Amino acid sequence: MTNQPNQPYDGYDPYGQQPQQPQAPQGWPGQAHQQGYQQGHQGYQGQQGYDDPYAAQQYTQQWQGQTWETQTQSPVSPQVTAAEETAYLPPQGYQDAAPAPAPAAAAEYGPATVAGNARITDAQRARAEGRSPIIEPGMQPAALTALLGLLLAGAAAVGTYALLVPLVVLQAVTAAGWFRLNGMWPARQGIALGFAGALAADAALLASDRSPSAILGTLGVWVLLALVLQLRSHADPDERMYGLMATVAASALAIVAGGYLAAEADAVTVGAIAVAVALLARALPLPTPASVVVALLAGAGGGVAAGSMTGLGTSGALLGAGAAACALIGHRVASYDYPSRFVHFTAGVALPLSAAAPAVYVLGRALV
Numbered sequence: 001m002t003n004q005p006n007q008p009y010d011g012y013d014p015y016g017q018q019p020q021q022p023q024a025p026q027g028w029p030g031q032a033h034q035q036g037y038q039q040g041h042q043g044y045q046g047q048q049g050y051d052d053p054y055a056a057q058q059y060t061q062q063w064q065g066q067t068w069e070t071q072t073q074s075p076v077s078p079q080v081t082a083a084e085e086t087a088y089l090p091p092q093g094y095q096d097a098a099p100a101p102a103p104a105a106a107a108e109y110g111p112a113t114v115a116g117n118a119r120i121t122d123a124q125r126a127r128a129e130g131r132s133p134i135i136e137p138g139m140q141p142a143a144l145t146a147l148l149g150l151l152l153a154g155a156a157a158v159g160t161y162a163l164l165v166p167l168v169v170l171q172a173v174t175a176a177g178w179f180r181l182n183g184m185w186p187a188r189q190g191i192a193l194g195f196a197g198a199l200a201a202d203a204a205l206l207a208s209d210r211s212p213s214a215i216l217g218t219l220g221v222w223v224l225l226a227l228v229l230q231l232r233s234h235a236d237p238d239e240r241m242y243g244l245m246a247t248v249a250a251s252a253l254a255i256v257a258g259g260y261l262a263a264e265a266d267a268v269t270v271g272a273i274a275v276a277v278a279l280l281a282r283a284l285p286l287p288t289p290a291s292v293v294v295a296l297l298a299g300a301g302g303g304v305a306a307g308s309m310t311g312l313g314t315s316g317a318l319l320g321a322g323a324a325a326c327a328l329i330g331h332r333v334a335s336y337d338y339p340s341r342f343v344h345f346t347a348g349v350a351l352p353l354s355a356a357a358p359a360v361y362v363l364g365r366a367l368v
Helices: 031-040 053-062 068-072 122-129 139-158 160-181 188-207 213-231 237-256 265-282 288-310 315-334 347-367
Strands: none
Touching: 139 160, 139 265, 139 347, 160 188, 160 237, 160 265, 160 315, 160 347, 188 213, 188 237, 213 237, 237 347, 265 288, 265 315, 265 347, 288 315, 315 347
């Protein structure tokens, strides 16, 4: 009896229940070899495989067909730990019908800071608590105000043109700080217009031998110029009104700061030192009423000390107290309406000195 090469031996078929192999796409170069491989393993004897087993292995490794595993299992992230791999995973695509509600936020406010809080801003906290929207600049802006005041006092003792250098810096910071204090930023045109008015007033003061009428004349011209420019604007009427008021106020403050140039040199020295001392005292951690009283007394004392060096004597106390009172008003304005850190280092530095300029001029003319 002859055995057929591809028949089972004595009816025994060890590969009779072989799982079905995935079919390769039609036209695949290794399809003929794959079929020969399957036929050769169906019988126990007379097995016929590939002519070149390495070639068959190459074709088998290069074929990338989808299998059951790649269709039902998602790829494992390289960051998954061994404990997470063995954990129970619910069926994909299933979500709870009624998710648990998120816990309500804690009904409390973060600490009051100049930079704000991540959960609630200083403005929101002040409104929620019913407090006045006031955030005072603090010690660092007060120190800068004192430094600028001392520069004004020293430059006034040197001469008029030396005083012009710190005065121009004061006027520029005043114009920029006022616009930012009113929430208008960027406002380069308005800031440039206000600063240009201050420079025009300084030039008029020097040309008129420091006559105060130069300040009033420049102020009137710049109000008309700001009005004409706002009328030519294509913004909404409300925005044009806000821009007009901010431009006029910034120009007025920067121009009025030129009063240091029109005042007597001794009065400028006394007033600037008084403002410097008063602002440092105002920044001390005291209750507001006590801080204001201490600042006024410090300003008067600084005026007396500076007056003894300039020849004003005890009259320097009145000049120092008046300059300190105006400086505290400017400090109060720079603290209003939830100011930012930029406002504190511009308006908070410049407004006290700019607001004190009229008092320095008037009291200096009366006392010197």
